[in-house]
Amino acid sequence: MSQSIEQIWKKGFVDNKALIAPKINDLYNKKSQNIVDKLHRLFKYNLIGIVIGALILLVVLSYKGAPILGGFLCFLLMSLVVIGKKQLNTLSDINKNVSSYQYIKAFDSWLKGLMDEYIKIYTYLYPLAFVAVMVRLAVSEDGAKIITDTANHFSESLLIMGTPWFIVLAVTVLAGLLAYFAGPIYRADMYSLYGGAMKKLDEVIADMEELRK
Amino acid sequence: MGSDFYIFSILPHAGIIIKICRAYTNNQQDFEDYYQEVCLQIWRSKDSFKQQSQWSTWIYRLSLNVCLTYLKKKKNNDKQFASDSLPPEAIDDSHAFVDESINQLYMAIRQLTEIDRAVILLYLEEKSYQEIAEIIGTNQNNIGVRVKRIKERLNKLLNITNDEEGG
Known part of the structure; x- marks a missing residue:
């Protein structure tokens, strides 16, 4: 190609008719x-x-x-x-009227802060909700019957508040697992929704940071 | 949006928005979506415009920020998020402009990374390296080197395109 990209650009846009704005309807409600x-x-x-x-x-x-x-x-x-x-x-x-780097970084740190905050909450929320449901089941008529039958069946077992130790242990382990996996569960949820956008943001930030060096 | 605001404050600068949106989209439908989004965000953010910069510079800045964080609709193609280097065959916007050379240049620009597209658009719009650095938020010293590298890549891409067409 004989022309430089600067020449192509100037020549291409010398006529304003080259830039036709699309029609926009009812923009505010979009x-x-x-x-x-x-x-x-x-x-x-x-x-x-x-x-x-x-x-x-x-x-x-x-x-x-x-x-x-x-x-x-x-x-x-x-x-x-x-x-x-x-x-x-x-x-x-988050202000859009700043440099691209500031804007993207502000959004990225907001998103990461939000995720960290939610992970902290879910670390307690999941196991607390699970234990609450388990306790309610244990004191219900059917639950109490199951626990009593199990306790009678394993009469040699250690009882913790009238419940065989292995049931208490199982509930504790499950609650622990929910707490442990709260982060990955939440992250997976976020990535499934916004994984593409998050990846794009990471790439843009990495590119900008290289330019800032 | 008040139509007066669009007619008097946005439309005179529509060229800037069109040039930027075209570089970040691959077809007419996406282009129109991006254009509308940029106009919407300009209207929403207009109160944050401080007279420190020109209105046109502010539009460049905002248009780029919007294009960099636009979420493409699912129905189109999720690949947009990871579309740093789109293959030419994925681009269905090869006749957006009357001038064929501009269409070819845009085809090449769309194959650059998101930031390289922003840098070269601002460069072609005759923004100084300082202005480019301010708009993007990077170091002015590196802009010149990056522009040189992008131009080399574009020249290469354009030559390849021409060779293929010719032979």
Whole structure:
């Protein structure tokens, strides 16, 4: 090619007709596809969903004769909502009117901070919810019968609060596993939704950091 | 969005937005989506515009930031996120402009990384290295080297394209 890229560019755009703006209709009512706006929307809907779910859980479990469990699970979920709302408010602080590096870094650190915060919460939330459900099952009529039958069957076994030690151990191990895997579960969930965007952000940041050296 | 704002504040600078959006999209539908998103974000962020820079520079900055963080709709192609080097056959936008040379140049630009696309677009728009560094947020000293490297790559890509077409 005989022309330089600068010449191609100048010649190509010398006529303004080369740049025809697409027609835009009802722009204000269109949903943004920007990752920041989309996450804001998604988290907002998530929080509303959690509030509704928590209230339904409270009503249903109370109706089924487990108001304490319902109240406890509702309390756990509401704590999640309060923390989530706090995080959501900080998302609005990300300013698009800064350099690309500052913008992408601000968003990246917000996202990582959010994930760390949620992982901390889920590390306690998953096992607490699981243990609460197990305790409720243990004190229910059927659960108590199963525990009593098991205790009678293994009459030589050590009992912890009337429950054979291996059942307590199994519940403890499962709760421990839920706590241990809270991070990977949450990360997998986030990556399944935004893995592509996160990868893109990482690549862009790496490229920019090379340019900043 | 108020139509007055679009007509008087965005439309006179539509060329900037079109040039940037074309570099980050591979077909007309995506281009229109990106264009609309940039206009929407300009309107939303207009209050944060401080007179420290020109309105046009601010539009460059915002358009690039929006294009870098745009989430492509699922139905199109998720590969967009990892599309640092798109093969020419994946690009369905080879006749976006009347000038055939510009179309070929854009085909080559789309094969660059996200940041290289931003650098070369700003360079071609005759922004100084200092302005490019400020808009992207990088070190001015490295911009010149990067521009040289990108130009070499583009020249190579354009020559390859021409050779293939010729033979």
